[in-house]
Amino acid sequence: MYNGNIIRQLLVERNIPNKELLRYLGTEANASLAQIVNGNPTVKRLEKVADFFGVSMDVFFEREKPFKAYPSAHGDNEQQYKEKIELLERLLEEKDKRILLLEQMNQLVNSAESRTDLGQTI
Known part of the structure; x- marks a missing residue:
């Protein structure tokens, strides 16, 4: 399940202002971080957030079952x-x-x- 609070945690841990993330995402001036954190962002938007932080998109999801890597071809x-x-x-x-x-x-x-x-x- 999506956990947008991880975005807030990353901003705090890295000492990055909210507006810097919003500027990177190209959101309108009246947009707020709450729309991304509490809303249901699109994959495209979430991908940009992950790129901003340099993390995998998996970081923003809580899984009921731990991720298990399967042998890949x-x-x-x-x-x-x-x-x-x-x-x-x-x-x-x-x-x-x-x-x-x-x-x-x-x-x-x-x-x-x-x-x-x-x-x-x-």
Whole structure:
């Protein structure tokens, strides 16, 4: 359930005048904080209030049941992406090692061919 008094608490805790919040919200001069605190603000307005304080909109609601975070696909995906990135980095390192080895082998073959062309045998 919405608890507008939390807005008052945040203003007091942060020593912010009511008018500063009202100015941020772009309310009319005759508007009062009571309309926001005691009323039923729209989500858009409440979002602006949350932005003003730098808090989540959840702060303004009392929940009968505590919030329980459910595993999100985003968190799981993030971990999967990190693991894939690590794997790709290891693959790139291995690829670079193999390229270096192939270049060294190519140099040996070329030098052996050069010696053979000169009539020398290995």
